[in-house]
Amino acid sequence: MQVEKQPEVQGPEQEVRPGAGRDTLELCFIAVTGVVVASAFVAALTYDRVSARAPLFVMLPLLVLIGLQLRRSIAAIRHQRLHGELSAALRGQYVEFNSVVGFIGWMLLLLGLIYVAGHYVGIAAFMFTLLRAYAKETLRLSLLVTVGVTAIIYLLFEHGFNIPLYRGLIFGILENYVG
Amino acid sequence: MGIIEGMASGLLQAISLEVLPYLIAGSVFGLIIGVIPGLSGHFAMAMVIPFLYTMEPAAGIAFLLGAHATVAQGGGLTAILFSTPGTGQNAATLLDGPPMRMQGFGAMAAGAALTSCFLGATFGALTLALLLPVLQQIVLFFGPPEIFVLAFLALTFVAVLGKEDLTRSLIAALAGLLMAMVGLDNVTNQERFTFGLLELRDGLELVPVILGLFAVAEMFELWVKGGSLTGKGLETLSPRDAQKQIFQGAWSAVRHWWLVLRCSVIGVTMGLIPGLGSAPASFVAYGHAKQSSKSKETFGKGNIEGVIGSEAANDAVEGGALASTIAFGVPGSSSMAILLSAFFILGLETGPNMVTYHVDIVFIMIFTIIIGNFIGMLGGMFLVNPLSRATGLRGGLLVPVLIAIIFTGAYAVQSSWFDIGVALVFGVIGYLMKELGYSRAAMLIGFVLGFAVEKNLYLATKLEGPLFILEPIPLTLAVITAGFLGFNIWSISRDRKVVKHAG
Numbered sequence: 001m002q003v004e005k006q007p008e009v010q011g012p013e014q015e016v017r018p019g020a021g022r023d024t025l026e027l028c029f030i031a032v033t034g035v036v037v038a039s040a041f042v043a044a045l046t047y048d049r050v051s052a053r054a055p056l057f058v059m060l061p062l063l064v065l066i067g068l069q070l071r072r073s074i075a076a077i078r079h080q081r082l083h084g085e086l087s088a089a090l091r092g093q094y095v096e097f098n099s100v101v102g103f104i105g106w107m108l109l110l111l112g113l114i115y116v117a118g119h120y121v122g123i124a125a126f127m128f129t130l131l132r133a134y135a136k137e138t139l140r141l142s143l144l145v146t147v148g149v150t151a152i153i154y155l156l157f158e159h160g161f162n163i164p165l166y167r168g169l170i171f172g173i174l175e176n177y178v179g
Numbered sequence: 180m181g182i183i184e185g186m187a188s189g190l191l192q193a194i195s196l197e198v199l200p201y202l203i204a205g206s207v208f209g210l211i212i213g214v215i216p217g218l219s220g221h222f223a224m225a226m227v228i229p230f231l232y233t234m235e236p237a238a239g240i241a242f243l244l245g246a247h248a249t250v251a252q253g254g255g256l257t258a259i260l261f262s263t264p265g266t267g268q269n270a271a272t273l274l275d276g277p278p279m280r281m282q283g284f285g286a287m288a289a290g291a292a293l294t295s296c297f298l299g300a301t302f303g304a305l306t307l308a309l310l311l312p313v314l315q316q317i318v319l320f321f322g323p324p325e326i327f328v329l330a331f332l333a334l335t336f337v338a339v340l341g342k343e344d345l346t347r348s349l350i351a352a353l354a355g356l357l358m359a360m361v362g363l364d365n366v367t368n369q370e371r372f373t374f375g376l377l378e379l380r381d382g383l384e385l386v387p388v389i390l391g392l393f394a395v396a397e398m399f400e401l402w403v404k405g406g407s408l409t410g411k412g413l414e415t416l417s418p419r420d421a422q423k424q425i426f427q428g429a430w431s432a433v434r435h436w437w438l439v440l441r442c443s444v445i446g447v448t449m450g451l452i453p454g455l456g457s458a459p460a461s462f463v464a465y466g467h468a469k470q471s472s473k474s475k476e477t478f479g480k481g482n483i484e485g486v487i488g489s490e491a492a493n494d495a496v497e498g499g500a501l502a503s504t505i506a507f508g509v510p511g512s513s514s515m516a517i518l519l520s521a522f523f524i525l526g527l528e529t530g531p532n533m534v535t536y537h538v539d540i541v542f543i544m545i546f547t548i549i550i551g552n553f554i555g556m557l558g559g560m561f562l563v564n565p566l567s568r569a570t571g572l573r574g575g576l577l578v579p580v581l582i583a584i585i586f587t588g589a590y591a592v593q594s595s596w597f598d599i600g601v602a603l604v605f606g607v608i609g610y611l612m613k614e615l616g617y618s619r620a621a622m623l624i625g626f627v628l629g630f631a632v633e634k635n636l637y638l639a640t641k642l643e644g645p646l647f648i649l650e651p652i653p654l655t656l657a658v659i660t661a662g663f664l665g666f667n668i669w670s671i672s673r674d675r676k677v678v679k680h681a682g
Contacts, residue, residue: 026615033354040357040372051364051371054633055357062353069346096403100610103402107395107603110586115596123583135575149580153587161233163591 021094024085027073034066106130118168124150182311182538189542192237193550201238202547205245206554212246213253215577220250220268221393224517228386228524229588236525237543243521244547247514248300249555251457251494255292256559259486260285268457268493271465275478275485282481286421286563290428291483292490293559295439298432299491300552302443303450303498304545307505311534311541314506318531321507323638324647326530328656330628330635333509335660336453337621339667348618355622358383359629366637378597385520387589387601388626392619393513394585395606400613401574401581418564425560432487438468439491446492450499453511457493464492497548505541506534508631513620516627 037059044055089097106126114122124146131142157163167175192198205227212223223246231239254269259276272292279288321329334356338348361372362382373379432439442464449460468488469478478485500515508529510516522529533540589602612619639647648657 022615025611029611029615030350033350037354037357043372047371048364048367048369050637051367051369054636055360055371057636058353058356058360062350062357065346065350065353069350072346099403100399103399104603104607107582107606110582111596111599111603114586114590114599119587119590123587127579127583130579131576135573135579137576145576145580149583153584157587157591161230161591163233163594165587166590166594166596 021085021089021097023073023077024082024089027070027077027082028086030066030069030073034063034070037062037066106134114166114168116169118171119165120150120154121168123153185538186308186542188539190546192539193241193543193546195237197235198237198241198543201234202241202245202550203554205242206249206551207558209246209249209551210253210555210558213250213255214257215253220247220254221513221517222397223247223250224514224521225389225393226584226588228389228517228521229591231521231524232592234525236527236540239521239525240540240543241547241551243518244544245551245554247518248494248497248548248551249558251490252293252296252552252555252559255296255486255490256289256563259288259292260563268461269490270458271461271489271493272486274465274489275480275482278479278481279483279486284424284428284481284483286424287428287431288483288486289563290425290560291432291486292428293425293556294429294432295442295487295490296494297552297556298436298439299443299446300494300497301549302440302491303447303495304548305498306447306495307498307501308542308545310502311538314502314534315531318506318534320652321530322642323635324643324650324653325656326507326509327632327635327639328648328653328660329507329509330632332656332660332663333453333503333511334621334625334628335664337511337624338618339663343616343618343621345667345671347616348621351612351617351619352621352625355625355627356629356632358388358622358626360633365634378595383601383626384592384595384598385523385627386592387598388605389517389520389623390585390589391602391605391607392609392612392623393517394581395602396609396613396619398578398582398585399606399610402578404574421563422561425563428483429556429560431483432491435484435487438471438484438487441471442468442488442491443495446495447499449492450496450511451502452499453503453509457496460496461489461493465489494552501544505529505544510624510627513623516620516623519627 040055041059041063044052044059047055088094092098110122110126113125116122117125127149128142128146131137131145132139137145153165157165193202208227209220209223212226213220224243227243227246231243234242251268255272255276258269258272259280276285276288276292279285334352338352339345343351357372359382361379363370363380370380445464445467446457446460449463450457465485465488468484469475472478472482472484474482474484500511501518504510504515504519506529508519510519519529527533527537527540586599586602589598590596592598609619611617612622639653643650647653
């Protein structure tokens with residue numbers, strides 16, 4: 001990930017090494033992957049021999065490779081830099097990182113909206129909000145795109161493919177109440 | 180089913196009213212996706228996958244392969260007109276396409292690129308047809324032990340020959356294999372790696388994983404980039420002049436038929452090798468075109484042969500890549516892994532069953548590639564100006580719309596809200612993998628092959644005992660795999676030592 005170079009994070013006396021933020025990100029990524037695979041390995045030891053055979057066959061070399069990559073990542077980064085970069089990221093000093101985290105937040109919001117208000121309301125609200133707030137599109141274009149895309153999805157899935165999309169928690173409660 | 184009978188049936192199905200509209204829709208969709216920088220062929224295929232559940236096999240294949248076939252044509256247009264390759268496989272076109280545009284021959288380069296793509300793809304598809312009788316004989320030697328080892332050979336090739344780092348690619352491939360083992364074990368009925376989640380009992384669904392890795396991950400990039408997708412505007416010619424130049428370019432590709440043929444052979448051959456893909460093929464073809472040209476000095480400055488060579492090769496690759504996917508069920512690239520997933524969804528089985536009993540399906544693929552590329556060529560030629568306007572779309576406008584469509588596709592497969600979450604999680608994983616240089620292709624191929632690996636390991640040990648690897652073909656394949664991997668590890672460590680000494 002390209003990260004914005006922050007002199008106040010690196011310190012004026014420290015050299016700004018290209019790809020330093022990337023190393024930190026990779027270290028976190030590979031460490032999390034390692035923990036997940038190690039947990040899966042321990043879980044596989046409790047399985048029936050036939051069920052455990054293939055996963056263990058795959059996980060043994062995988063754990064070795066993760067260990068190797070972890071060593072490479074640790075060697076590429078110094079402890080104080082890791083700490084400094086992590087805290088800078090958490091303080092919101094990396095623009096691209098903020099953008100990615102913000103995008104994940106928007107998608108989680110969409111997920112929640114779909115769950116509560118249903119698919120059509122969820123995607124329509126999501127599209128309209130993002131078009132207005134993020135893309136700074138005009139009200140007319142935002143409305144046009146939102147209504148158009150939602151209508152196309154409705155026609156395509158409900159009528160074209162006969163796949164009813166999720167109506168949401170509120171609809172379910174109301175339906176039970178009315179029914 | 181015999182080959183002639185299969186060919187006739189395949190052709191009739193491909194041009195039937197039940198299939199042709201899907202083929203046209205897929206081709207147009209692929210062309211538009213190809214034109215938009217940042218959206219790849221994988222994206223086009225991933226977006227098509229959720230719709231396959233409601234389709235007949237022939238229509239589904241036509242829709243999917245139609246979309247895949249024309250992406251490179253659209254990408255070539257963007258590379259020439261905007262100096263931005265629409266897809267990675269058009270990178271070699273950047274060497275001579277934009278210089279031609281700057282000299283005022285942009286539309287000619289576009290015409291040559293579109294026609295070369297069509298000719299290269301046709302050559303690749305015909306080669307697949309010619310290989311079919313040979314494949315029918317070879318697959319008979321491949322049982323569970325052979326397929327099990329072949330899967331590892333393919334994964335090794337993908338990991339070693341891909342553009343990513345070897346260790347990272349191997350991690351991705353093995354993680355993909357492990358992902359396929361989530362859920363109930365078919366043999367013992369034991370739950371594995373479900374972490375108590377009921378939704379994971381049937382394993383991870385292919386579609387949300389594919390959508391996450393290849394569609395949601397692309398959205399992150401568009402989101403971060405924002406703004407217009409291309410930096411420069413289009414200096415359009417008058418429609419009449421543009422059309423004239425396009426036909427001159429198309430004729431030029433036909434006149435250079437010998438170059439098209441040689442570069443197509445390079446493409447098909449490289450397509451047969453798992454992991455190489457079309458981008459390296461187009462660069463090798465470009466190099467060959469330059470070496471064999473009488474005017475080497477003009478390459479890189481706007482030589483039409485450079486455009487013709489690279490574009491012919493990058494579409495010819497598909498014929499070769501399809502051969503190993505269809506015959507052995509072992510995909511060599513992420514596109515082929517998505518295609519293999521589509522076969523599962525459509526209820527088709529690859530391997531001896533397909534090349535022997537479903538020859539018509541193979542020929543539907545062959546005709547789909549040819550007709551799809553023909554549609555792409557015509558569409559590109561007559562709609563070059565409107566198509567090029569698609570690159571003016573802003574990331575901020577595209578992302579919310581595409582995310583809404585992607586999440587709808589993820590939900591529709593099983594009517595499961597959980598699958599939207601899976602697509603989101605794999606979107607984040609896919610984006611991180613792309614940014615950190617972990618091969619998403621290796622992960623997807625591992626995931627798709629995981630089912631086959633476990634099934635064939637079980638069958639091989641049941642049929643041949645634990646020493647099945649010592650049978651002649653598995654042993655040969657295992658030695659090739661180990662030798663190839665060992666040689667690459669040795670050459671990487673040698674290079675590091677050289678760099679260390681030089682430093």
